[in-house]
Amino acid sequence: EQAAVVGVTADKKIAKVTLLDVHDEPGVAAKVFKDLARADVNVRLIIQAAATHDRNRITFVIDLDKAETVRMLGLTWLKRKIAGEVLIDMDVAKIAIVGSRIASTPGLGARMFDALAKHRINIDCISTSEMKVSCVIGGKQLDEAVRAIHEEFFGTSKRKTSGPA
Amino acid sequence: EQAAVVGVTADKKIAKVTLLDVHDEPGVAAKVFKDLARADVNVRLIIQAAATHDRNRITFVIDLDKAETVRMLGLTWLKRKIAGEVLIDMDVAKIAIVGSRIASTPGLGARMFDALAKHRINIDCISTSEMKVSCVIGGKQLDEAVRAIHEEFFGTSKRKTSGPA
Numbered sequence A, B: 001e002q003a004a005v006v007g008v009t010a011d012k013k014i015a016k017v018t019l020l021d022v023h024d025e026p027g028v029a030a031k032v033f034k035d036l037a038r039a040d041v042n043v044r045l046i047i048q049a050a051a052t053h054d055r056n057r058i059t060f061v062i063d064l065d066k067a068e069t070v071r072m073l074g075l076t077w078l079k080r081k082i083a084g085e086v087l088i089d090m091d092v093a094k095i096a097i098v099g100s101r102i103a104s105t106p107g108l109g110a111r112m113f114d115a116l117a118k119h120r121i122n123i124d125c126i127s128t129s130e131m132k133v134s135c136v137i138g139g140k141q142l143d144e145a146v147r148a149i150h151e152e153f154f155g156t157s158k159r160k161t162s163g164p165a
C-alpha cells in the first residue's frame, strides 16, 4: 500500500498544558492523568520526550473549555510538588497531515516541517502515529500553516479541511 | 462506540534518539527529518514537547539496526550546531495499549501509567494517538510491563501479543 497524505486537519479550540520540572520517577504520570480523568478532562494528546538528570516535562493538549478546570488542578500539582511549574497556553493550534502509512514513510513528516519552516512558522510540539503527523503551532499562524501544507502536498492552497486534528 | 483496549503491543528492536539543546526556531525539525529521510531511516515515532526559553529537545524512535546510521548523522548535527548533544539509547522498548477511541476516553492512559507505576517501571517517553497510548521504558522491564498491563486491562497475565508497537 502506497503511503499517501489524504488530508490536512486543523483545530484551534485547544489549550496546551506543560508541566515543567517533573520528577522522573514511577507514578508521577499516573497521578497527573488520574486527576485529569477524575475531573473528566478529555486529553487529546500526551507528549513526553526523554528525561535528563531525573527531571522531565509533560505536555498535553486539552479542549479549550477545560482550561480553567486544569488551571485549578495545576495548583494542586504545584502544592503536592508533582511539578515545579504548570504553563497553560490558549493561543495554540494543532495541525496534522493524515493518511495511510504516514509514520513509516521517511520524508512525509520532513516535507510538512519544511513547508512550515518556509513560512517561518515555528513548531512547538510534534507527535506522530501510523496515520498522522501532528504539530502544535501558534494559534495566529494556523490559517497560513494550512495553506502552506496544502500547497506542499496537494499543489493548491484552496482546499481546506477543518475539524478536530 | 464504546472505548475498549483490545491488545497490548511490545517492541524491543528499537533505539531512542534524543537531540538536546535544539534551537527553537523554524527549520530545525525540517533539517533533522530531511537528513533522516535521505538516509532512509524509518522514524517510528517523533516526540517533541513544548520548548522553554528558546531551547527544545526532540526524541524519536528508530529501528535498532539504523542506530549506527543515526550516530553518524548525529555527528553532522553536532558540527552544524543543530543540537548541543545527541543521545542514542539502545536498551529501550516500546509498549502500547491499542483499541478504539483510546485517546478520547479519559482514564485509559492513566490506568496504563498506574499499572507501570505499581511495578516501579519508570516511563521515559509518552506518545498518544486516537487508537494508541505508547510508552518508552527500559528494555529490561518490557516483559514485566507487558504482564502488568495485561493484568490491568484483561485481568490475566497469560496472554501476550508482540510485534511492532
Ligand SMILES: C[C@@H](O)[C@H](N)C(=O)O
Pocket: A022, A023, A024, A025, A026, A027, A028, A029, A030, A048, A056, A057, B121, B122, B123, B124
Ligand atoms: C515523568 C513521568 O512520566 C515519570 N517518569 C513516570 O513514570 O511517571
Ligand SMILES: C[C@@H](O)[C@H](N)C(=O)O
Pocket: A121, A122, A123, A124, B022, B023, B024, B025, B026, B027, B028, B029, B030, B048, B056, B057
Ligand atoms: C525544535 C524545532 O521543532 C523547531 N521549533 C522547528 O520549528 O523546527
